[in-house]
Amino acid sequence: MTNGSYALKARSHPSYVAFILHRVSGLLLAAFLPLHFLALSQALHGEAALDSFLSWADNPMVKIAEVGLVLMLALHLGCGLRVMALEALGWTSWQKSMVAIAFGGSLVAGTFFLLRVF
Amino acid sequence: MSKLKVSVWRSAGSGAQEYFDVPRKENQTILDVVTYIQRNLDPTLSYRYACRVGMCGSCAMSVNGKARWTCRTHVDKVCDSDALDLRPLENFPVVKDLVCDMQTFFDKQKKAGGAFLGAHTREDSVALIKPDSSGRMAVDEAIECIGCGVCYASCDVVKWKPDYLGPAALNRTWTLVKDERDTRRLDRLRAVSGDAGCHSCHSQMSCTQRCPKLLSPTHSISGLKREVSRAALKGEL
Ligand code: SF4
Ligand code: SF4
Ligand code: FES
Numbered sequence: 001m002t003n004g005s006y007a008l009k010a011r012s013h014p015s016y017v018a019f020i021l022h023r024v025s026g027l028l029l030a031a032f033l034p035l036h037f038l039a040l041s042q043a044l045h046g047e048a049a050l051d052s053f054l055s056w057a058d059n060p061m062v063k064i065a066e067v068g069l070v071l072m073l074a075l076h077l078g079c080g081l082r083v084m085a086l087e088a089l090g091w092t093s094w095q096k097s098m099v100a101i102a103f104g105g106s107l108v109a110g111t112f113f114l115l116r117v118f
Numbered sequence: 119m120s121k122l123k124v125s126v127w128r129s130a131g132s133g134a135q136e137y138f139d140v141p142r143k144e145n146q147t148i149l150d151v152v153t154y155i156q157r158n159l160d161p162t163l164s165y166r167y168a169c170r171v172g173m174c175g176s177c178a179m180s181v182n183g184k185a186r187w188t189c190r191t192h193v194d195k196v197c198d199s200d201a202l203d204l205r206p207l208e209n210f211p212v213v214k215d216l217v218c219d220m221q222t223f224f225d226k227q228k229k230a231g232g233a234f235l236g237a238h239t240r241e242d243s244v245a246l247i248k249p250d251s252s253g254r255m256a257v258d259e260a261i262e263c264i265g266c267g268v269c270y271a272s273c274d275v276v277k278w279k280p281d282y283l284g285p286a287a288l289n290r291t292w293t294l295v296k297d298e299r300d301t302r303r304l305d306r307l308r309a310v311s312g313d314a315g316c317h318s319c320h321s322q323m324s325c326t327q328r329c330p331k332l333l334s335p336t337h338s339i340s341g342l343k344r345e346v347s348r349a350a351l352k353g354e355l
Contacts, residue, residue: 006183006203010272015323015336086321087340 014099022079025072032069071110078102120200122193124151126163127205129214135203136160142200148181148188151202152216165216172330175266179216180205185271187330207271223267223286230287230315231306236299245299256341257293259333269325269335281314285325285335288316292338295345304354307346311355316342 039057042050056062082098085091091098120142125135138155149167156163167177172190179188181196182203193202210218238245247254269285270276276284291310294300310316316339325335349355 003183010184011274011324013324013327015321015327019320019322083321086336087343090337090340090344 018079018082018099018102021075025076028072029076067110067114070113071106074106074109075102078105122151122200122202124155124202124204126155127215129212142193146193148191148193149177151193152204164214173264175264178207178266178268180207180271185268185328187266187268190330207267209271209276210267220267223270226283226287227290229309230283230291231302231309232287232290234294234300235302237301247298253296253298257296260289260293260338262331263289263333264331266330268328268330272324272328274322274324275318275320279318282318283310283314285339288342289333289335289338292341295342304349307349308355310342311346316346
């Protein structure tokens with residue numbers, strides 16, 4: 001095995017994965033913010049501008065991206081709750097279950113949204 | 119008898135892995151493997167150990183990429199194949215081969231306020247701590263640390279931020295903050311509340327995952343975070 005794959009293996013435990021997901025989902029959410037503000041600002045340009053934006057947002061690719069967005073939001077929330085439980089309540093032994101709940105919860109939220117969108 | 123193909127970090131020159139064939143035996147520990155190499159194949163190999171029974175904390179190294187104590191790690195437990203990769207602990211400077219320099223690690227324990235200071239003198243009687251008192255229960259595991267450095271070698275925050283006091287030092291401070299005989303609680307909380315202190319921990323828990331004594335430095339660190347916040351809210355810090 002190479003050095004890199006050893007390093008990866010050493011870090012593949014639930015808490016480390018949760019740490020990474022927390023960061024990545026946070027960054028992706030931050031990257032989405034400008035788009036969000038752009039959408040809101042369309043409303044300032046009147047009904048027509050907003051409507052054309054909203055109809056663009058109806059195309060399936062955008063919908064799929066939205067599912068991803070909800071997933072990211074749920075993941076970020078779940079991972080945040082994990083850290084808060086760990087730090088504020090000292091729930092160390094619950095860690096693995098918290099991670100599992102975070103994953104499960106985000107999948108359920110993502111799927112639910114997926115079903116409603118189409 | 120099957121053989122282990124052992125790749126060992128040698129520090130000569132700019133350093134490289136060197137390969138040795140070591141006969142595989144039953145109940146063989148990683149420490150047995152390096153001892154075999156040094157006694158039979160290359161007497162210049164340097165590594166460190168003392169107690170051989172998991173008490174002294176001197177034998178840790180990186181085994182197939184994970185920091186472990188080697189005297190109590192069986193080859194069978196860590197080898198799926200017959201390949202073994204041994205390196206000095208990560209996040210420590212190397213003295214020679216598998217021996218790393220623990221100076222900074224122990225200096226950080228001092229920096230974190232790790233030296234006990236009680237009010238009793240040797241003329242006083244021994245303090246009686248009730249086993250079921252909340253302070254004693256809170257550190258029941260944490261006081262078992264053997265200072266092996268496995269957690270420190272496994273922590274990515276130590277890697278990214280060399281000043282970070284690290285899991286073992288913070289764990290030690292936690293045991294003193296909860297010690298009812300201790301007289302320097304606030305000094306200790308101050309020592310761990312800076313940029314290099316407990317708040318830098320990202321709760322990745324690699325320390326807890328790897329600690330051979332099955333302690334949870336993460337738990338101790340989160341305890342410190344709460345104590346520091348509480349003291350700050352009360353205006354004590
Ligand atoms: S907390 Fe565990 S891993 Fe860290 S130094 Fe102590 S015994 Fe070793
Ligand atoms: S929980 Fe904190 S101290 Fe332990 S490995 Fe993670 S970042 Fe380091
Ligand atoms: S030799 Fe003492 S802990 Fe391994």
